[in-house]
Amino acid sequence: MRESVAARGERTLLEEIRRLVPAAGPVLWGPGDDAALLARRRHPLLLTTDALVEGVHFRRGWLSPHALGRRAFAVNASDVAAMGGRPLAAVLAITAPSALPAVDLRAMVAGVRDAARAAGAALAGGNLARARELSLTVALLGEAPAGAIGRAGGRPGDRLFVTGALGAAALGLRTLRRGPSIAAGEAVRRWRHPVARLDVGAVLARRRLAAAMIDLSDGLLIDAERLCAASGVGAEVRLDRLPQARALAPLPPARARALALAGGEDYELLFAVRPARVAALGRAVRGLGCPVTAIGTLTRGRGVRLLDARGRPVRPPARAGFGHFGGR
Amino acid sequence: MRESVAARGERTLLEEIRRLVPAAGPVLWGPGDDAALLARRRHPLLLTTDALVEGVHFRRGWLSPHALGRRAFAVNASDVAAMGGRPLAAVLAITAPSALPAVDLRAMVAGVRDAARAAGAALAGGNLARARELSLTVALLGEAPAGAIGRAGGRPGDRLFVTGALGAAALGLRTLRRGPSIAAGEAVRRWRHPVARLDVGAVLARRRLAAAMIDLSDGLLIDAERLCAASGVGAEVRLDRLPQARALAPLPPARARALALAGGEDYELLFAVRPARVAALGRAVRGLGCPVTAIGTLTRGRGVRLLDARGRPVRPPARAGFGHFGGR
Numbered sequence: 001m002r003e004s005v006a007a008r009g010e011r012t013l014l015e016e017i018r019r020l021v022p023a024a025g026p027v028l029w030g031p032g033d034d035a036a037l038l039a040r041r042r043h044p045l046l047l048t049t050d051a052l053v054e055g056v057h058f059r060r061g062w063l064s065p066h067a068l069g070r071r072a073f074a075v076n077a078s079d080v081a082a083m084g085g086r087p088l089a090a091v092l093a094i095t096a097p098s099a100l101p102a103v104d105l106r107a108m109v110a111g112v113r114d115a116a117r118a119a120g121a122a123l124a125g126g127n128l129a130r131a132r133e134l135s136l137t138v139a140l141l142g143e144a145p146a147g148a149i150g151r152a153g154g155r156p157g158d159r160l161f162v163t164g165a166l167g168a169a170a171l172g173l174r175t176l177r178r179g180p181s182i183a184a185g186e187a188v189r190r191w192r193h194p195v196a197r198l199d200v201g202a203v204l205a206r207r208r209l210a211a212a213m214i215d216l217s218d219g220l221l222i223d224a225e226r227l228c229a230a231s232g233v234g235a236e237v238r239l240d241r242l243p244q245a246r247a248l249a250p251l252p253p254a255r256a257r258a259l260a261l262a263g264g265e266d267y268e269l270l271f272a273v274r275p276a277r278v279a280a281l282g283r284a285v286r287g288l289g290c291p292v293t294a295i296g297t298l299t300r301g302r303g304v305r306l307l308d309a310r311g312r313p314v315r316p317p318a319r320a321g322f323g324h325f326g327g328r
Numbered sequence: 329m330r331e332s333v334a335a336r337g338e339r340t341l342l343e344e345i346r347r348l349v350p351a352a353g354p355v356l357w358g359p360g361d362d363a364a365l366l367a368r369r370r371h372p373l374l375l376t377t378d379a380l381v382e383g384v385h386f387r388r389g390w391l392s393p394h395a396l397g398r399r400a401f402a403v404n405a406s407d408v409a410a411m412g413g414r415p416l417a418a419v420l421a422i423t424a425p426s427a428l429p430a431v432d433l434r435a436m437v438a439g440v441r442d443a444a445r446a447a448g449a450a451l452a453g454g455n456l457a458r459a460r461e462l463s464l465t466v467a468l469l470g471e472a473p474a475g476a477i478g479r480a481g482g483r484p485g486d487r488l489f490v491t492g493a494l495g496a497a498a499l500g501l502r503t504l505r506r507g508p509s510i511a512a513g514e515a516v517r518r519w520r521h522p523v524a525r526l527d528v529g530a531v532l533a534r535r536r537l538a539a540a541m542i543d544l545s546d547g548l549l550i551d552a553e554r555l556c557a558a559s560g561v562g563a564e565v566r567l568d569r570l571p572q573a574r575a576l577a578p579l580p581p582a583r584a585r586a587l588a589l590a591g592g593e594d595y596e597l598l599f600a601v602r603p604a605r606v607a608a609l610g611r612a613v614r615g616l617g618c619p620v621t622a623i624g625t626l627t628r629g630r631g632v633r634l635l636d637a638r639g640r641p642v643r644p645p646a647r648a649g650f651g652h653f654g655g656r
Binding site for chain 2: 002007010016017020023032033045048051053056092095098099101102103106109110122125126127135137141
């Protein structure tokens with residue numbers, strides 16, 4: 001009866017919460033998508049929130065206070081990007097221990113402000129409260145002038161694409177956990193400075209190229225499973241086609257592949273495209289400065305199956321992706 | 329150089345943050361008002377966020393998980409009420425220790441959902457993260473179809489009004505800190521179940537009755553000073569006219585007055601009305617089921633001066649209101 005959240009497991013909890021809170025009133029898509037879509041006359045609005053908690057998502061020595069603020073904005077902007085939207089305004093709730101240097105607090109706020117400006121949005125307000133743990137919770141309002149892209153629109157036969165290259169952020173995070181390393185400088189930089197793929201997301205929405213989309217926060221494998229579950233489909237992913245970050249090149253191939261597949265925090269976009277739209281996708285993303293790679297296909301059935309270069313099934317790595325309360 | 333946030337003081341910090349983040353882009357009023365006002369074609373939007381942190385704003389034994397969720401929504405709805413707006417959609421970020429009972433987590437989410445529904449809004453999404461401390465951070469999107477009411481519109485000569493009765497929530501909080509007491513049951517109930525004055529705020533906005541408005545979260549004295557500072561005016565407040573909650577009746581008069589004046593967490597509305605609009609105010613609030621009391625006048629100069637029944641100056645209580653990092 002009094003089972004803990006840890007014992008219950010994150011996936012179960014989130015499903016229970018989804019059942020508690022069905023979409024209602026002006027909300028078209030409720031909890032369960034990257035951002036909520038609110039019905040408004042012309043421009044649908046998006047609303048999302050994401051928190052960075054000290055000791056869970058970061059330690060203070062891992063990045064500057066300004067980079068922490070930028071990161072708090074970016075992880076939210078990525079949710080808006082995954083809906084094909086653009087950010088309008090953010091609010092920032094900080095909880096801070098009394099001993100936090102005031103100069104660090106100001107730098108965090110400036111980091112959120114600067115990241116918001118760079119994305120064409122504004123930091124509009126916030127809240128400051130005392131706490132034992134430092135945390136930054138951003139809520140981001142966006143709009144989807146061309147209509148929003150959810151997770152549920154995928155169909156069997158759609159091609160699965162991913163932006164950018166995978167695995168560097170996860171390598172950077174592991175490097176920071178173990179202590180500084182010159183060799184992994186590029187990977188650490190990638191973890192410290194995630195970039196929301198707002199331009200790509202907006203183009204995919206405007207030209208109606210993506211049928212379903214999600215951003216990669218918890219690792220390709222977990223997030224692909226989420227997209228599949230929402231769309232009621234399965235997927236085949238070709239491991240040899242995963243775009244691996246250059247920073248992974250020095251690693252043993254199996255380790256590099258595991259990071260690219262399940263590392264998390266890349267904040268790239270994973271999306272499904274109807275076969276007839278693949279050529280148009282190629283033309284649309286040219287000139288955006290962001291590679292887009294075909295990595296597989298949506299199928300009938302359930303779940304994500306991994307294939308090698310010859311199309312043979314491959315078992316997923318034992319511990320894939322990140323969950324806050326275990327239990328996946 | 330590395331002065332802590334506690335040493336710097338909350339008021340100084342918030343002023344510094346305000347200078348860091350001026351209103352920009354689509355944001356008309358930035359940090360410093362109850363909610364941010366976003367310029368949109370027809371209906372201006374409001375965006376605000378507020379957090380409840382365990383050990384700072386509440387302890388778990390003080391209220392049920394469901395009431396905690398309702399409270400997390402209500403303190404945000406009060407900010408929207410203070411702008412004369414109505415809530416549209418909320419997102420909820422929870423940080424929770426692993427040992428939190430899953431049933432409590434679900435009850436908190438249901439509390440936010442139910443409070444949102446009761447206010448005509450929807451809980452649209454959220455985020456769940458592990459942390460040592462339990463916290464609920466709500467961000468609330470609202471709209472101000474009749475235009476928003478800020479803090480800065482007060483002028484010398486305006487009459488100052490307050491909704492409801494003051495001091496019960498603060499008495500309830502003090503009672504909970506000391507342990508259960510039957511005598512203060514009504515006060516405890518008031519603390520546990522704050523009600524945002526959405527109906528009154530909306531009427532004041534629709535009929536253009538309030539020139540400036542703020543909600544009472546940190547105590548009348550502090551919040552009146554905020555309204556005065558934003559409007560560039562002073563105020564005279566008649567202590568004998570403060571509407572004291574019935575629950576304060578058994579207390580010594582000086583203690584009751586101090587709670588009504590500086591207790592905090594009442595979530596009533598304080599607003600300024602032009603003298604020519606006072607009669608219209610009386611007609612407008614009739615039938616809303618919420619008393620509205622004239623407590624003073626805005627003046628030239630700065631700061632809030634307290635007067636007794638004969639108009640003689642009274643010194644404010646020594647420790648007035650609540651600040652997270654001291655220093656006022």
